[in-house]
Amino acid sequence: xxxxxxxxxxxxxxxxxxxxxxxxxxxxxxxxxxxxxxxxxxxxxxxxxxxxxxxxxxxxxxxxxxxxxxxxxxxxxxxxxxxxxxxxxxxxxxxxxxxxxxxxxxxxxxxxxxxxxxxxxxxxxxxxxxxxxxxxxxxxxxxxxxxxxxxxxxxxxxxxxxxxxxxxxxxxxxxxxxxxxxxxxxxxxxxxxxxxxxxxxxxxxxxxxxxxxxxxxxxxxxxxxxxxxxxxxxxxxxxxxxxxxxxxxxxxxxxxxxxxxxxxxxxxxxxxxxxxxxxxxxxxxxxxxxxxxxx
Ligand SMILES: [Zn+2]
Numbered sequence: 492x493x494x495x496x497x498x499x500x501x502x503x504x505x506x507x508x509x510x511x512x513x514x515x516x517x518x519x520x521x522x523x524x525x526x527x528x529x530x531x532x533x534x535x536x537x538x539x540x541x542x543x544x545x546x547x548x549x550x551x552x553x554x555x556x557x558x559x560x561x562x563x564x565x566x567x568x569x570x571x572x573x574x575x576x577x578x579x580x581x582x583x584x585x586x587x588x589x590x591x592x593x594x595x596x597x598x599x600x601x602x603x604x605x606x607x608x609x610x611x612x613x614x615x616x617x618x619x620x621x622x623x624x625x626x627x628x629x630x631x632x633x634x635x636x637x638x639x640x641x642x643x644x645x646x647x648x649x650x651x652x653x654x655x656x657x658x659x660x661x662x663x664x665x666x667x668x669x670x671x672x673x674x675x676x677x678x679x680x681x682x683x684x685x686x687x688x689x690x691x692x693x694x695x696x697x698x699x700x701x702x703x704x705x706x707x708x709x710x711x712x713x714x715x716x717x718x719x720x721x722x723x724x725x726x727x728x729x730x731x732x733x734x735x736x737x738x739x740x741x742x743x744x745x746x747x748x749x750x751x752x753x754x755x756x757x758x759x760x761x762x763x764x765x766x767x768x769x770x771x772x773x774x775x776x777x778x779x780x781x782x783x784x785x786x
Contacts, residue, residue, distance in 0.1 A: 560621040568753040568784040571628040573765040584769040606651040609722040629653035639672040656686035656724035659708035684722035753784040
């Protein structure tokens, strides 16, 4: 956990402190690789999954335009992709070039994937409702302006939606989403989630500050959007028992970490794993991560 936290810190420091507009690079893929090897339990503990595989769901009455849906109970795990900035930044793998994002989205579309919302994820975790045959949840952390200017139109090309975890203190500031933009995204099927007010290292704050970071963020976003904000992503992927409790006390239904792997049926809703997507990962690696729950 300490190693993971440290690596997450190093990784996320590059995101927030350096962003994609600076020369800072850093080999985050080696950090990711190290994290993986130091935490084999994530994949190794998981039972073999048949999630999102070919389905034999009957669809007698479906028209060609309708995709088959399967009971959530029949899906044992599904991938949640996470991105940050979408732009070209040499030697910074945290910035996904738009053409690579388009290539990945095209791959998803061609292989029958459909995006789901966090609300559908919540139902999945309860084993309720139905899901597309090949479900995927797409997320963007921090709330960069290019999530609107670049990612949004690309996802629209393929009929996809996503979730943005917005640093509320960055709203309307240079390089980040504006109030109008998050409202438009929200109106068009995207979900806006919390990512605290100032992107602090939550485990390092006392309980009162933790609560404030989350409460302020939630209140601001809900006021701007006029709807509840019920999903959260831990800044730097960092959490401990106290942080998790604060997230729960604040009324968040789902919270996402940066821990590797798919979300499995029965997973803790406040400790959901995600699939890291990085620049120049290549379509083959992308494919591997969305086809194998234990990649
Ligand atoms: Zn972040």
